[in-house]
Amino acid sequence: MVKICCIGAGYVGGPTMAVIALKCPSVQVVVVDISIQRINAWNSDHLPIFEPGLDDVVKQCKGKNLFFSTEVEKHVSEADIVFVSVNTPTKTQGLGAGKAADLTYWESAARMIADVSKSDKIVVEKSTVPVKTAEAIEKILTHNSKGINFQILSNPEFLAEGTAIEDLFKPDRVLIGGRETPEGAKAVQALKDVYAHWVPEDRIICTNLWSAELSKLAANAFLAQRISSVNAMSALCEATGADVTQVSHAVGKDTRIGPKFLNASVGFGGSCFQKDILNLVYICDCNGLPEVANYWKQVIKVNDYQKTRFVNRIVSSMFNTVSGKKVAVLGFAFKKDTGDTRETPAIDVCKGLIGDKAKLSIYDPQVSEEQIQRDLSMKKFDWDHPTHLQPMSPTAVKALQVVWDAYEATKDAHAVAIMTEWDEFKTLDYQRIYDNMQKPAFLFDGRNIVDVEKLRKIGFIVYSIGKPLDQWLKDMPAVA
Numbered sequence: 001m002v003k004i005c006c007i008g009a010g011y012v013g014g015p016t017m018a019v020i021a022l023k024c025p026s027v028q029v030v031v032v033d034i035s036i037q038r039i040n041a042w043n044s045d046h047l048p049i050f051e052p053g054l055d056d057v058v059k060q061c062k063g064k065n066l067f068f069s070t071e072v073e074k075h076v077s078e079a080d081i082v083f084v085s086v087n088t089p090t091k092t093q094g095l096g097a098g099k100a101a102d103l104t105y106w107e108s109a110a111r112m113i114a115d116v117s118k119s120d121k122i123v124v125e126k127s128t129v130p131v132k133t134a135e136a137i138e139k140i141l142t143h144n145s146k147g148i149n150f151q152i153l154s155n156p157e158f159l160a161e162g163t164a165i166e167d168l169f170k171p172d173r174v175l176i177g178g179r180e181t182p183e184g185a186k187a188v189q190a191l192k193d194v195y196a197h198w199v200p201e202d203r204i205i206c207t208n209l210w211s212a213e214l215s216k217l218a219a220n221a222f223l224a225q226r227i228s229s230v231n232a233m234s235a236l237c238e239a240t241g242a243d244v245t246q247v248s249h250a251v252g253k254d255t256r257i258g259p260k261f262l263n264a265s266v267g268f269g270g271s272c273f274q275k276d277i278l279n280l281v282y283i284c285d286c287n288g289l290p291e292v293a294n295y296w297k298q299v300i301k302v303n304d305y306q307k308t309r310f311v312n313r314i315v316s317s318m319f320n321t322v323s324g325k326k327v328a329v330l331g332f333a334f335k336k337d338t339g340d341t342r343e344t345p346a347i348d349v350c351k352g353l354i355g356d357k358a359k360l361s362i363y364d365p366q367v368s369e370e371q372i373q374r375d376l377s378m379k380k381f382d383w384d385h386p387t388h389l390q391p392m393s394p395t396a397v398k399a400l401q402v403v404w405d406a407y408e409a410t411k412d413a414h415a416v417a418i419m420t421e422w423d424e425f426k427t428l429d430y431q432r433i434y435d436n437m438q439k440p441a442f443l444f445d446g447r448n449i450v451d452v453e454k455l456r457k458i459g460f461i462v463y464s465i466g467k468p469l470d471q472w473l474k475d476m477p478a479v480a
């Protein structure tokens, strides 16, 4: 029986390994983590992450061929294939601070693998890492290898949160990079055999190590670039009277461009786009390619501009001040169908509004008050470390309340800001919300999910990203 061990029981390690266990009943899968809290949650009925379909997959294999454990060394030493899916945050200090990937967790995992291994192993990079990381890992593993043969593979993950199970069941592609040697090819084949249990052969792409590592950074950069492109257009739409939804539709009909990932928004969030582009920028700089670095940096600049623009719209529309005014924030997660708040645009928008002395009332169906408080008091990039190593929020942010109902959040509010495209926000009783708000009642839709005309008829002053402006807003400057 092939034994797989995955180091890191997070958003990637957990769902990925659960699907491997489900699809490969003949393979034993153990997911290990240094966070006792996380492992306990995986072993309970309340999984540590919310992901549609995940509960069902875990239920089917937990205790059969899928296990979660804190006995990291024991399971690593017994495994044939070791996946490493630990955090690779942005460095906050020292060389490359604010850009380079912090490989502390990866390196400590690699050193531990080298220390405890007694048999040959395939070590798989599942985390997103800078190109050429495998070379460094190889050095760590082989330095003290006691004659053990380690083969390093790069097998980046492309799942998106909220659709992780769907993406893992039917991936567009699985990418495996390995050394171009007979031993390397054998290791690639062994991993291919695992995926071949359910992924059609023509969707499994095999490349050299560096192409696989770089393809992951490139894919995220391309995806984020699309959003920044459409968001840049949204600003121009507002200035000219064009409608960004119509523009996206028309542009996306070109089969060379395609319709997906063209929704204008308050900005992209999530744990990876910004981190991976910063990493890419750093790699370009290190390779003496400042023009290429600046090109990609612009994707993040436009994203920051979009968030600032949104805050400025709110403040300038509301007579240039939100001081003491209640603003209802609907949604805090970085996208719908996840409770993940890492790099959510809601953080920057809330901080911007609090900076202008607004009083916030926040509702998100999947995000707890504790999490929101942590997010709003944490320093940039601190969030991307194992939970138990993150600083606790020392003082609660007083200018906000977190409630468990959209109607409660909007009661007596001067404005509503929609930050996440949860389906339930599309079908709220907006007449009831309007009736219970202060007047004039403002609604700022950062996700373009409301029916603008219907809401204007009710009486709201509506701002929706990239849509023709309300008469009220036309003369209000909202440049960042």
Ligand SMILES: NC(=O)C1=CN([C@@H]2O[C@H](COP(=O)(O)OP(=O)(O)OC[C@H]3O[C@@H](n4cnc5c(N)ncnc54)[C@H](O)[C@@H]3O)[C@@H](O)[C@H]2O)C=CC1
Binding pocket: 007, 008, 009, 010, 011, 012, 013, 032, 033, 034, 035, 038, 072, 085, 086, 087, 088, 105, 106, 108, 109, 126, 127, 128, 129, 157, 158, 159, 160, 161, 271, 272, 384, 385, 386, 387
């Ligand atoms: N979240 C996502 O949707 C995607 C993330 N990725 C990449 O996958 C990697 C992991 O991301 P997530 O799963 O989101 O992170 P996460 O923070 O949810 O999980 C990482 C886990 O690794 C554990 N860990 C850290 N060091 C360890 C060690 N030495 N030994 C044992 N456990 C250790 C942490 O306690 C944590 O539970 C990152 O490199 C990320 O860029 C790639 C594709 C998608």
Ligand SMILES: O=C(O)[C@H]1O[C@H](OP(=O)(O)OP(=O)(O)OC[C@H]2O[C@@H](n3ccc(=O)[nH]c3=O)[C@H](O)[C@@H]2O)[C@H](O)[C@@H](O)[C@@H]1O
Binding pocket: 128, 157, 158, 159, 160, 161, 162, 220, 223, 227, 260, 261, 262, 263, 264, 265, 266, 267, 268, 269, 270, 271, 272, 273, 334, 335, 336
């Ligand atoms: O490496 C990663 O972590 C993953 O990053 C993204 O997945 P994820 O961040 O989970 O979610 P996305 O659906 O890509 O959304 C990212 C952000 O962009 C925003 N977005 C997305 C699409 C769009 O058209 N407009 C838009 O503003 C979303 O609301 C969200 O804030 C990629 O889609 C995955 O392929 C990749 O594996």
